[in-house]
Amino acid sequence: MLSKKTQYAFHALTYLADNYSKGPVLISEISQERQISLKFLENILLELKKAGVLGSKKGKGGGYYLIKPADEIALAKIIRVLDGPIALLPCVSLNYYERCENCQEEVCGLNRVMADVRDNTLKVLENKTLKDILRNR
Known part of the structure; x- marks a missing residue:
């Protein structure tokens, strides 16, 4: 199950993706909008x-921005950064x-079954990107 933290991250990242061409976005704007x-x-x-x-810029016109376009940010990377392992058991x-x-x-x-689950989950999450979330709204 995705943590609230990761869910919020995807909300913030989709906002940044929607505003990609506008440059850095203030945290307060993301917070309010999402x-x-x-x-x-x-x-x-x-x-x-x-x-x-993400990258960030300080000062006037500053804020956070996506370093890469949305179609180059794999969902698996975001989940791993914020939630850790994708596998359901530590041994797989x-x-x-x-x-x-x-x-x-x-x-x-159980180990062998969960390895199959991990492999199939990774197949999806490594091939789906932030852009896929944007498309499915």
Whole structure:
């Protein structure tokens, strides 16, 4: 399940995508237009900036902006930045692998099923972009 944080991130990112040609957008504008707490939004946008999804400009005419066009921002990247692993079990995570407690992976049927779930989920999320969200509104 997507966290509220990630859902808000997608709301903010779609707003930035809608305003891509206008340049940097103030956090207060995004907050007001998408009805997201200003403080919460500041933290979200800062994380996305650190991850290389957003850029920012200070001073007059400043704000946040997408570094790449919406069709180059994979949904999987945003989810991983804000929510961490996409896999439902830590033992099948590609980027955040951890052995499950009391598990024998070599004979675990759940592990194999969840690996298939992960692969199919990733197939969708890595091939869908922010632009797909914009198209489906």
